[in-house]
Amino acid sequence: MMAIYKRSIAAKLVGVGSALAIWSSQAQAAASSVLKPDDFVGISFWLISMALIASTVFFFLERDRVAAKWKTSLTVSGLVTLIAAVHYFYMRDVWVSTGSTPTVFRYIDWLITVPLLMIEFYLILSAITKVPAGVFWRLMIGTIVMLVGGYVGEAGYLSVWPAFIIGMAGWAYILYEIFLGEAGKINAQSAPPSVQSAFKTMRWIVTIGWAIYPVGYFFGYLTGSSPASSMNALNIIYNLADVLNKIAFGLIIWQVAVTESESAAKH
Numbered sequence: 001m002m003a004i005y006k007r008s009i010a011a012k013l014v015g016v017g018s019a020l021a022i023w024s025s026q027a028q029a030a031a032s033s034v035l036k037p038d039d040f041v042g043i044s045f046w047l048i049s050m051a052l053i054a055s056t057v058f059f060f061l062e063r064d065r066v067a068a069k070w071k072t073s074l075t076v077s078g079l080v081t082l083i084a085a086v087h088y089f090y091m092r093d094v095w096v097s098t099g100s101t102p103t104v105f106r107y108i109d110w111l112i113t114v115p116l117l118m119i120e121f122y123l124i125l126s127a128i129t130k131v132p133a134g135v136f137w138r139l140m141i142g143t144i145v146m147l148v149g150g151y152v153g154e155a156g157y158l159s160v161w162p163a164f165i166i167g168m169a170g171w172a173y174i175l176y177e178i179f180l181g182e183a184g185k186i187n188a189q190s191a192p193p194s195v196q197s198a199f200k201t202m203r204w205i206v207t208i209g210w211a212i213y214p215v216g217y218f219f220g221y222l223t224g225s226s227p228a229s230s231m232n233a234l235n236i237i238y239n240l241a242d243v244l245n246k247i248a249f250g251l252i253i254w255q256v257a258v259t260e261s262e263s264a265a266k267h
């Protein structure tokens, strides 16, 4: 019974994966121009779309392998890559068919996926200990300030420098909370070693991995170089940052979930 049930879930997931892949290639065919061999930014949009689909199927299927308390974390990782995959199809179309930067799609994607990544932090800690909801809301406020700052700058509602500073302030607040605030303290006090090390790794992802985005913004808007080359730099930097922060971040959680589940099963 269980085996049949599991097989049918696997079959559905493979179905979802191929539907996404077909949709993605149809969207490509409908675009007025095709991907050019020297359009490296467009190629990166394409490659990452596919990697995001594969990661989604992987995270969802791997839920079967881990203990109950880790399943939600893997679900959330899969949702992050699924939502990003869909946005990448649209972003790729905008880029390939018009040559312009898909700012709106980018920020809609971030507005959904960054809070989901914040939920991941909260879940990792909650799998081990009781965490006050205030931690979660403070991380959320920092996220919103950071993204609104970035958007008003990139979309032209505010000059690029002040907008950048607002965005940086939101990010600084998130870093404060996870290093020196309550989230950091809870982790140091109550989490077992493997979770502590995962929490530390995730913390470095939010520091080093997330730092790539303001670098992208900087090269996109603040160097004064030509619009064409700065938009190439902006998109390629944001795209690489997403590989690290969405796929690699999910893999770290997957790794902890598997390790913790297997060691719990031995006891």
Ligand SMILES: *C/C=C(C)/C=C/C=C(C)/C=C/C1=C(C)CCCC1(C)C
Residues within 6 Å of the ligand: 110, 113, 114, 117, 146, 147, 149, 150, 151, 163, 164, 166, 167, 168, 171, 210, 211, 213, 214, 217, 242, 245, 246
């Ligand atoms: C999956 C997408 C992720 C993890 C996106 C993260 C985005 C950021 C960390 C953006 C940060 C920015 C600043 C810190 C300054 C202002 C400009 C932003 C929005 C690019």
